[in-house]
Amino acid sequence: MSMKALAKKLIAVMKDCGYVMKKGENKYHGYTYATSADVLEKVNAAFVQYRIASAAVPELLRLDDITTAKGNIEKLATVRMDIQLTDIESGETIQITGLGSGQDAGDKAVMKAQTAAIKYAYLLSFAISTGDDPxxxxxxxxxxxxxxxxxxxxxxxxxxxxxxxxxxxxxxxxxxxxxxxxxxxxxxxxxxxxxxxxxxxxxxxxxx
Structure with missing residues (x-):
């Protein structure tokens, strides 16, 4: 099946979403980062403009108890996020995937992992720069x-x-x-x- 129509639109998405400014701030460790909300807002706007529908399906890979340096027990979740993109005009589809982890002392570890997974699925799939250098x-x-x-x-x-x-x-x-x-x-x-x-x-x- 030809993917030319969807591929052409994804190139346009990559052009529109080439860079996301780091507006989030981690005051504890003193660094800034691109928030998931900022990434999704920019990518979703491009999807709407080019008439691409997205459907995200998460899968919990691991949920572990870990001990922090202070001796507290927290949950560490690792999630795989599969996102199907569909060109509603041509019917062409493609799937992208992201992995994310989240740690929390309460019940939000999985939600944090899902948020990270969908963020990195878009960042990596569309080569979005945030100015980070590992x-x-x-x-x-x-x-x-x-x-x-x-x-x-x-x-x-x-x-x-x-x-x-x-x-x-x-x-x-x-x-x-x-x-x-x-x-x-x-x-x-x-x-x-x-x-x-x-x-x-x-x-x-x-x-x-």
Whole structure:
């Protein structure tokens, strides 16, 4: 099936949504970010203009109890968001996917994960820039240093064993060397600026 009509419209969406200004502010850690509301507002406006319908279907991948650095128990949810885009004029469809995680002491972990997942589905699928540079994220570097100090010798030994046993072409956690999937790799790079397995992501959350 030809996708020319929808592809042409998606190019127009990418042109209109090339950049989203960072209006959100995390006062605790002292950084700004592009909010999900700002991303959705801009993308949805373009969808309406070019007559593209969207339908989002979330899937809860994981819901774990984690212990924070202060000893509190919180929920950490990981959600996959599949979004079907339909050109209502040609009937052509395409699906895009995003992964997101959310942590909360109450009942909002899943909602936070869904919000992050749909935000990153649009950011990655339409190559939307927010001015973020993972390599310049000092907070991530601090988390990584603390994580490596915390995990210590056990992760060093596991890293050697995993890299010996596994093919070098497979993505691995940059801290412990555990083989990870491409989806986990993409999510961890978006969230932490480097490849982390699910266990190291949870440890990083606790340290943060």
């Amino acid at each position: 390599e310049a994220d000092c907070h991530t570097d601090e988390i990584t240093a603390a994580l490596e100090e915390k995990t210590g010798h056990r992760h060093q030994m596991q890293s050697v064993l995993n890299r010996t046993r596994q093919p070098t072409r497979q993505p691995v956690c940059s801290v412990c060397g555990t083989v990870i999937t491409e989806k986990v790799l993409q999510f961890s790079k978006d969230k932490y600026g480097r490849a982390l397995c699910m266990d190291c992501q949870r440890s990083a959350k606790g340290i943060a």
